[in-house]
Amino acid sequence: MSQGESDDAGRAEALFHLGYRYQMSGELDLAIQAYSESIELVPTAEAYTFRGWAYSFKGDLDRAIEDCRLAIEVDPEFGNPYNDIGAY
Template sequence: MARPNDHRDSECEQQASLRDLAFDLLQRAFQLQQQSEFELAAELFRKSIEVHPTAEAHTFLGWTYHAQGRIQDAIAECRKAIEIDPDFGNPYNDTGAYLIELGRPQDAIPWLERATTCTRYYTFHYPWYNLGRAYTALELFSRACECFQNALDIEPGYALAQEALERVRRLIQ
């Protein structure tokens, strides 16, 4: 005779198995992405999402789309990532960076500001750097300097922020 919890245990095991499969697909896709195998990477990221959607898989699929020049699709994936996990900082930063690339720095600012406050994020220097880029594009140079300095305070060896800070300081002298 089946115990009442047998069904629940079986469901938990099945969910764990699906999460493991999705994670394996995600890892393989990420490796392919690093090797510039973007079509295959995108296919595996989509399969990972089908098996078990995660904010990471949507974000990394967005990176792949960006590498393919599909910026609007990349932004759409970031939005899906945020729906799944609004505390994951990467998709906010990425959305802001993509908007800067599209020539929309004003639209990028709220996304980047949100990235600086996310609880699940480990590279806070990136959104500060990107905020500096947005403010530079808007010719708000003193604010840009503050943002680049914040990036450097977090990650002192971040060469892009150092170079950007020096470039903006030359502009305002």
């Protein structure tokens, strides 16, 4: 991994955690923004899944399901998005 990739991965992880903090405090739009920025740097199944949860909390189930599908594309072994699609 190059230094630039390492920097991107670290920033993506920090943005993911920021998104989680926003989500837990009810700031869903800010959470979605932070997750989206994380995904732009390093797309992960976790970031797509958590962004999908934020969309679902806003009642936007179409976007939530789309993020679950994207999470599955990134990592078919990550089980949460399969469960979430069933719940939405």
